[in-house]
Amino acid sequence: MKPYMKDPANAAMKLHYEVAKDDFARAGEASSKIKSVLKQLGIEGGVLRRIAIAAYEAEINLVIHSEGGTVEAFIKPDCIELYIEDKGPGIADIDLAMTQGYSTANPAAREMGFGAGMGLPNMQKVCDDFTIESEPGEGTRIKMVVNY
Amino acid sequence: MDLKHIAEVTKANVIAYKEGMNYEVKAAFSSDLMSDVLAYVEGDVLLMTGLINHQVIRTAEMLDLKAILFVRGKRPAEDVIQLAEEKHIVLMCTQYTMFSASGRLFQSGLVGVEIGS
Ligand SMILES: Nc1ncnc2c1ncn2[C@@H]1O[C@H](COP(=O)(O)OP(=O)(O)OP(=O)(O)O)[C@@H](O)[C@H]1O
Ligand SMILES: [Mg+2]
Numbered sequence: 001m002k003p004y005m006k007d008p009a010n011a012a013m014k015l016h017y018e019v020a021k022d023d024f025a026r027a028g029e030a031s032s033k034i035k036s037v038l039k040q041l042g043i044e045g046g047v048l049r050r051i052a053i054a055a056y057e058a059e060i061n062l063v064i065h066s067e068g069g070t071v072e073a074f075i076k077p078d079c080i081e082l083y084i085e086d087k088g089p090g091i092a093d094i095d096l097a098m099t100q101g102y103s104t105a106n107p108a109a110r111e112m113g114f115g116a117g118m119g120l121p122n123m124q125k126v127c128d129d130f131t132i133e134s135e136p137g138e139g140t141r142i143k144m145v146v147n148y
Numbered sequence: 149m150d151l152k153h154i155a156e157v158t159k160a161n162v163i164a165y166k167e168g169m170n171y172e173v174k175a176a177f178s179s180d181l182m183s184d185v186l187a188y189v190e191g192d193v194l195l196m197t198g199l200i201n202h203q204v205i206r207t208a209e210m211l212d213l214k215a216i217l218f219v220r221g222k223r224p225a226e227d228v229i230q231l232a233e234e235k236h237i238v239l240m241c242t243q244y245t246m247f248s249a250s251g252r253l254f255q256s257g258l259v260g261v262e263i264g265s
Contacts, residue, residue: 032210
């Protein structure tokens with residue numbers, strides 16, 4: 001896995017959204033906005049779909065697992081990059097978190113239809129490049145790239 | 149199968165985006181786990197679920213799904229219906245349980261989503 005590095009060079013457009021902890025009613029708005037901007041730009045359907053899934057799973061994780069954070073999208077000539085950063089609590093065992101079926105989601109998240117332990121593996125599956133780094137007590141950073 | 153036929157077979161009411169009732173779906177997926185929907189569903193698929201929150205609409209939006217059938221007599225709140233209208237997603241409600249609604253549709257020729265092992 002490549003180290004997490006934000007690379008703003010040659011980004012034609014940058015989108016930035018704040019995502020609040022436990023804000024279930026608004027969860028998904030950032031991903032929805034990213035999807036509609038990309039659609040307006042004429043980005044191809046398959047790429048659009050993969051970005052939408054990756055962004056949405058990551059955004060939901062911010063809402064249900066983190067103290068809140070940001071979702072950013074860099075639109076580049078050859079790819080779309082997503083950067084997800086949060087303020088904690090971080091993930092102690094990333095391999096375990098990446099295991100399909102592993103979830104620490106609380107009852108409120110499960111009632112919303114989440115907590116299957118599918119999100120992180122699915123994010124990795126739909127992206128061409130996936131990086132996750134985390135420090136317990138600090139936060140988690142995820143970079144996802146989808147090439148055209 | 150077109151949505152009109154689906155509504156007939158499941159005796160469903162249409163509660164959002166009636167304009168889309170002549171859409172066609174090729175398969176259906178029944179689940180209350182949105183992450184499973186996000187992992188397994190692709191293409192023109194009917195989502196059947198007993199969940200009625202915003203996230204169901206958002207999930208359908210991300211996957212470009214055109215229709216959701218709510219089972220067990222569940223009906224989402226007005227703001228959830230409004231979101232579906234905005235996103236041009238047809239919402240239908242049936243009294244049948246997930247199993248019975250799925251069974252009726254399967255019997256009428258609608259197939260399930262096949263997932264790789
Ligand atoms: N941003 C985050 N901050 C802290 N912990 C996280 C974060 N994202 C994921 N995790 C941890 O990793 C686990 C697995 O995440 P994953 O997205 O795969 O599944 P889930 O969110 O629990 O369920 P699903 O995504 O299927 O709804 C979570 O249950 C949680 O313990
Ligand atoms: Mg998740």
